[in-house]
Structures are given as structure tokens and as C-alpha cells.
Amino acid sequence: MQASIKVLGGGGEVGRTSVLVRAAGRREAVLLDAGINFDEEDNPIYAATYPPKHVKAIVLSHAHLDHIGTAPLYFISGNPVVYATRPTIQMAKLMLEDFLKLNGPQSLYEHEEVERLLEMSVPVDYGDRVAVDDTYELEFYSAGHIPGSMITVVNVDGLRVAFTGDINTIETVLMEPAQLDKVGRVDVLVMEATYGNALHPPREASEKRLISIIEETVEQGGTVLVPAFSVARGQEIMMVLAKYDVGVPVAVDGMIRQVTEIFLENQKYIRNPHLLAKAYNEFTIVRGWQDRHRVWRRPGVIIASAGMLKGGPSLYYLKKLGGDPRNAVVLVSFQAPGSPGRKLLEEGLMPETGEPLRARLEWLDFSSHADRNGLHKVVEALRPSKVIIVHSDVDVALAFAEEVRARHGFVDDVVVAENNSEYLVSTP
Ligand SMILES: [Zn+2]
Ligand SMILES: [Zn+2]
Known part of the structure; x- marks a missing residue:
């Protein structure tokens, strides 16, 4: 045979x-x-x-x-x-x-x-x-x-x-x-x-580290940008923030929204659907430029696609937030060699403008x-x-x-x- x-x-x-x-x-x-x-x-x-x-x-x-x-x-x-x-x-x-x-x-x-x-x-x-x-x-x-x-x-x-x-x-x-x-x-x-x-670190360690970066940043009046993949990573970050009840304004932007809606229609495929529903209902879901112009001006968190900063709203927010040392950028997705996210990690330079990043930069393993x-x-x-x-x-x-x-x-x-x-x- x-x-x-x-x-x-x-x-x-x-x-x-x-x-x-x-x-x-x-x-x-x-x-x-x-x-x-x-x-x-x-x-x-x-x-x-x-x-x-x-x-x-x-x-x-x-x-x-x-x-x-x-x-x-x-x-x-x-x-x-x-x-x-x-x-x-x-x-x-x-x-x-x-x-x-x-x-x-x-x-x-x-x-x-x-x-x-x-x-x-x-x-x-x-x-x-x-x-x-x-x-x-x-x-x-x-x-x-x-x-x-x-x-x-x-x-x-x-x-x-x-x-x-x-x-x-x-x-x-x-x-x-x-x-x-x-x-x-x-x-x-x-x-x-x-x-x-x-070997990946324990998941809870990455979750807690994310929460403490958010707390430290918001306390000094800054905003945390979390560029995330639209499929699964964005939703996981939303759920982590809901799980720990961060108590700061959270905005979600990009294709993450449509994928979240698909997950909510197919709840048996996720472990904690109520956490995702809670996040979707409580967070600001950015639906256009009016919201987009507004959300980065307030202390809080923005979860936005794309995860490697290849275009998408995350790139827009990086340009707005990257020049201020009170803000933070937390990468939570794999950064492919040659991608803008990888270059940011390696050289500290912002995509397109090439200006130095002044915000705090972190990479967390949520593989x-x-x-x-x-x-x-x-x-x-x-x-x-x-x-x-x-x-x-x-x-x-x-x-x-x-x-x-x-x-x-x-x-x-x-x-x-x-x-x-x-x-x-x-x-x-
Ligand atoms: Zn895959
Ligand atoms: Zn694959």
C-alpha cells in the first residue's frame, strides 16, 4: 500500500x-x-x-x-x-x-x-x-x-x-x-x-507585560499603539485587554473589525466568546477618518492592522504617535525580515519618513x-x-x-x- x-x-x-x-x-x-x-x-x-x-x-x-x-x-x-x-x-x-x-x-x-x-x-x-x-x-x-x-x-x-x-x-x-x-x-x-x-515565554507573562506597558504609558499621558495582524492576533489583544479590565480608552482599527465580526458569528471556534463580545461592545471601533483623527489624541490604547506596519491604519498612527517619547509602540506579531516592523526594531527608524522613533518600542511574543x-x-x-x-x-x-x-x-x-x-x- x-x-x-x-x-x-x-x-x-x-x-x-x-x-x-x-x-x-x-x-x-x-x-x-x-x-x-x-x-x-x-x-x-x-x-x-x-x-x-x-x-x-x-x-x-x-x-x-x-x-x-x-x-x-x-x-x-x-x-x-x-x-x-x-x-x-x-x-x-x-x-x-x-x-x-x-x-x-x-x-x-x-x-x-x-x-x-x-x-x-x-x-x-x-x-x-x-x-x-x-x-x-x-x-x-x-x-x-x-x-x-x-x-x-x-x-x-x-x-x-x-x-x-x-x-x-x-x-x-x-x-x-x-x-x-x-x-x-x-x-x-x-x-x-x-x-x-x-521556546515561547508563558503566554500570561506576555499578557502581563503588555498590561504594565499600557499602565505606565497612560499614567504619563501617552498612547500605546499595538500594530496587530487582522486575523486572530488583533482579537487576542482585544480579549487580553478585556480580561484584565485595563480601564483606559481602547480603539480598534482596520480589518481587525471585520474579522472580529466573523469570530462573533462563529463563537464555538473561540475559547472565550464572551470576552471578545465584551471587547467589541466596549471599545471604540474606528469606522472612518473622523474617528481616526480623534482616537490618537487621547491617552489610551489603539489596536490597528497591519501587524508588520506594512500600510494600513497602524502606519498612520505610528506617524502621529512615534515622535513623542511619552507614547509606546508594542509589536505583538511576527516581523518578517525586511518588513517595516523589523526595520523599526533593528534600526529605530520610522517607515516612509525615516525619522527616528522617539516613542518607547517593545516586542512581545504572542505567537x-x-x-x-x-x-x-x-x-x-x-x-x-x-x-x-x-x-x-x-x-x-x-x-x-x-x-x-x-x-x-x-x-x-x-x-x-x-x-x-x-x-x-x-x-x-
Ligand atoms: Zn497561519
Ligand atoms: Zn502559515
Whole structure:
């Protein structure tokens, strides 16, 4: 019994994840994610593709662009069914439309393909089983990464192949941990290892540090800007502020608002919906320039997209607040090399103007990815005989692979995936 796993993207890189699973001797396949990456100039880099007519189903693990940005390409000449949770489908619409708005002329697909993808989307839920083309059976479990994110198990020819998507194994104010105990044993584990060589601080430590920076800043009459990713991070920060009852004015600006509304419509996918509802009702939701001109002039907190300061309202607020040492800027999202946020951290210079930042600058770890310990927990729970590592820088993946070999005797083989490589797997 054999199957082939082809890595179309995400091999030795964080981004554009795409993994094709195919039964031996069959052309018809199931595609797990079809993401996109961006180069230094912010141009999109697509994952490789498989002939769309042979793709019977596309599973979208979650709505981040590095997992869905290539998927519409399959609808230029194909018509695969798309399986994802309801919040993922709703957010995919937002994310892909936003992507087209920013990258229109360079994009390889258009609104029409995004619409076809949405039309072909079938909502699934954790615990569901779905048959595809008489050859594959899919199972879904929560991945704990962001609301709606899932682990997928593909049953093919007697083999169980699990794909983590992006995964987290800790509890946060927003998320329950991944449902590892429900997945059971698998033969092959295709896993992310973004932080395969790192440990995150305890979440509560990051939360408390954020609260104390806010208290110190507001006490001296300043405003705290928290640039945050629109999907999940922004909402988690809102919930942290609601949890600790900060007692200062809080404003929320950017796509964070639409995503919050999607989360509130899909409450079973978040751990503490009442905290998010409380935050949404109590905080100032910025709905236009009139609000925007007003909120930064008062001591308090502003949570705004984009998380890496690549445009969006967070960049506007940075320009207004960055020159005053009474204010603070707290980065809570991953800052990609070359991004304006990373440059701010490294050089202390504000994007676009190049002026020195005079506000207090902090970076806090609120990662939604499992760290090294969490990733080992995933391997321990699923007990695969083969591990294929994706969604990780090569050095990190190699170090983590070494540890998996040393720590888990039941694993026979660990590979650090390379793009466009095909891995044959069979029952032991
Ligand atoms: Zn993600
Ligand atoms: Zn990702």
C-alpha cells in the first residue's frame, strides 16, 4: 500500500504551503493548502501547481494567505471542491479580496476565480469525515492556531496521512489547544515547524507585560499603539485587554473589525466568546477618518492592522504617535525580515519618513505557532513512522528533524521537505 506526497510549496520556507496527496497509480489527488509567499519587494510568489482537472478536493487548513493565496489558480481551468470550516471560508473571502486589491495587476487570478472558489466551498467541522472520489477519506480536527484552523487526516489505501497546517498546543485567551488526543495514531505526519528551534515565554507573562506597558504609558499621558495582524492576533489583544479590565480608552482599527465580526458569528471556534463580545461592545471601533483623527489624541490604547506596519491604519498612527517619547509602540506579531516592523526594531527608524522613533518600542511574543516543545508533543501524540517537515526555514527544520530522530524511537524516517519533491510512503 503506497501513496505519494508531493510538496508544491512550503519546503524549507515559512510560507506558500501546499501539499498534494495521491494514491499510488492514480492521477486524481487531494490538495492540502495552496498558499502564497512574498519576496523582499512584496511581490507574490505562488506555490507550484498540479493539473487542476486532477485535483478532486482542496482542503484549506485556515485562512492565512500563506495557506490559501494560490488556491484560486485552480479555478481558472478546474473545479475542485473546497473543504474548510465556516470561519475559514468567510475569512478567505476577506483575505483574497484584500490580496487582489493590493496586488491586482500582478495577480495571476482575478475576482472571478475567487468567487468560483467560494462557490465550490463546502463547510466542514471538527470530527467530520468526508469521502473524496472513492479513494480518499478526510477527517478534520482543531489545530489550535487560529479560529477555524484544522488538522486534516487523509485516509488513502490503508494509510493515515496527517497534515497539521499551522498548529498550536497551548491554551490562549482566544484558542483552545489543538485536539491532538482526538486524531489518534497516523502513519505519516506532514508538520509545520516554524519555531522548531525556539521556546515561547508563558503566554500570561506576555499578557502581563503588555498590561504594565499600557499602565505606565497612560499614567504619563501617552498612547500605546499595538500594530496587530487582522486575523486572530488583533482579537487576542482585544480579549487580553478585556480580561484584565485595563480601564483606559481602547480603539480598534482596520480589518481587525471585520474579522472580529466573523469570530462573533462563529463563537464555538473561540475559547472565550464572551470576552471578545465584551471587547467589541466596549471599545471604540474606528469606522472612518473622523474617528481616526480623534482616537490618537487621547491617552489610551489603539489596536490597528497591519501587524508588520506594512500600510494600513497602524502606519498612520505610528506617524502621529512615534515622535513623542511619552507614547509606546508594542509589536505583538511576527516581523518578517525586511518588513517595516523589523526595520523599526533593528534600526529605530520610522517607515516612509525615516525619522527616528522617539516613542518607547517593545516586542512581545504572542505567537500562534507551537514552539519546539509543542511540536514534540504533536509527534508524541500522533506517533507517526514518517515525518515530513514543511513551513520552516531549512536550518530550523534540520535541527528539529535531528531532535525528532533522537527523541522519538517510533519514528523511522524524518525528512526536511524540498519544494517539488515527491515522497513515497507505504505501510510498514
Ligand atoms: Zn497561519
Ligand atoms: Zn502559515
